[in-house]
Amino acid sequence: MIEPAPGFHGEYKMPGGKLVQVDFNIENGRLCDVEVSGDFFLYPEEALAGIVSALDGSAADLETGVRAGMIAAAIPAGTEWLGSSPDGLALAVERALQVHD
Amino acid sequence: MEPWVLLPLEPATPVMNMALDEELTLRVGAGDRPPTIRFWGWSAGCIVLGRFQSVRNEVQIERAAELNVEIVRRISGGGAMFIEPEGAITYSLYAPAAIAQGLSFAESYAFFDSWVIAALRSLGIDAWYAPLNDITSTNGKIGGAAQARRGGAILHHTTMAYQMNVPLMTQVLRIGQEKLSDKGIRSADKRVAPLLQQTSLPRETIIQHMIAEFADRTDLRTGTVTAEEMAGAEERARDRFATDDWRYILP
Numbered sequence: 001m002i003e004p005a006p007g008f009h010g011e012y013k014m015p016g017g018k019l020v021q022v023d024f025n026i027e028n029g030r031l032c033d034v035e036v037s038g039d040f041f042l043y044p045e046e047a048l049a050g051i052v053s054a055l056d057g058s059a060a061d062l063e064t065g066v067r068a069g070m071i072a073a074a075i076p077a078g079t080e081w082l083g084s085s086p087d088g089l090a091l092a093v094e095r096a097l098q099v100h101d
Numbered sequence: 102m103e104p105w106v107l108l109p110l111e112p113a114t115p116v117m118n119m120a121l122d123e124e125l126t127l128r129v130g131a132g133d134r135p136p137t138i139r140f141w142g143w144s145a146g147c148i149v150l151g152r153f154q155s156v157r158n159e160v161q162i163e164r165a166a167e168l169n170v171e172i173v174r175r176i177s178g179g180g181a182m183f184i185e186p187e188g189a190i191t192y193s194l195y196a197p198a199a200i201a202q203g204l205s206f207a208e209s210y211a212f213f214d215s216w217v218i219a220a221l222r223s224l225g226i227d228a229w230y231a232p233l234n235d236i237t238s239t240n241g242k243i244g245g246a247a248q249a250r251r252g253g254a255i256l257h258h259t260t261m262a263y264q265m266n267v268p269l270m271t272q273v274l275r276i277g278q279e280k281l282s283d284k285g286i287r288s289a290d291k292r293v294a295p296l297l298q299q300t301s302l303p304r305e306t307i308i309q310h311m312i313a314e315f316a317d318r319t320d321l322r323t324g325t326v327t328a329e330e331m332a333g334a335e336e337r338a339r340d341r342f343a344t345d346d347w348r349y350i351l352p
Contacts, residue, residue, distance in 0.1 A: 037351045
């Protein structure tokens with residue numbers, strides 16, 4: 001039922017916004033087992049799968065700005081993401097990686 | 102004035118409260134029922150997670166199990182709540198999306214709770230709306246709203262703290278520091294100001310007052326959940342909301 005938490009965990013809360021959390025593992029220099037969670041709002045909720053797929057398999061050593069761009073590109077037009085953003089999620093990934101430096 | 106139906110407070114299990122929200126939202130979206138407001142009754146305490154929250158990041162899972170606190174997940178985003186049956190005032194609005202036409206998603210949050218702010222202020226509570234989704238006061242946060250959109254309808258539901266069991270809440274929820282980083286306050290209990298700290302009125306009286314305020318702004322009639330809707334909600338509860346697939350959709 002509950003699988004062990006992945007090894008990397010990062011969070012970021014935009015000022016005045018919501019918390020975004022990311023959990024993942026790294027294999028061969030790439031992110032895997034990615035989970036994105038938090039108390040944000042996302043419409044439609046199915047957009048979460050696209051956000052996760054932008055991170056899953058991506059290189060761990062990407063620059064944060066590049067990663068944010070990849071996340072943004074994976075979000076279909078018309079999606080409303082309230083309380084967080086591609087930049088916020090990319091920062092959460094950066095923080096997760098820093099903890100392990 | 103817009104015709105609305107009031108579903109008075111009726112205790113339901115945590116899972117059924119989740120299921121009723123989805124069922125009634127879809128019924129309003131399909132045009133099968135008029136815009137509807139429901140006050141929730143709780144037959145048991147629970148933790149309600151937002152749609153996008155991870156169970157292990159939000160809940161002290163073992164402690165919750167030991168204390169017999171059920172974990173449920175709602176269809177809307179937003180944050181975790183620790184509920185005790187008499188400790189909260191929760192209501193849902195089910196409205197055709199057209200009601201919020203011309204408003205941004207963010208603006209619609211304040212729009213759907215404007216009557217509550219008026220009701221609280223007339224009870225002498227200095228309350229206001231703090232975007233995106235908080236009802237707050239000079240003493241601290243009172244409650245929070247969340248919305249889901251389904252099949253042409255908007256579900257807007259809000260939980261306000263009436264009385265909080267902080268020691269129990271902090272045993273079952275994880276309250277991280279990052280969440281509080283822009284609030285300048287360290288402990289979870291300090292950032293919430295339950296209604297009972299701000300008024301001596303019983304919970305029931307506050308709810309009656311809220312209904313009166315809502316009735317002033319709408320053509321409000323009392324109704325019931327139909328047998329068909331109840332059966333639909335029971336099916337959703339069984340097939341989805343009570344399952345671990347849904348509960349742990351974000352583990």
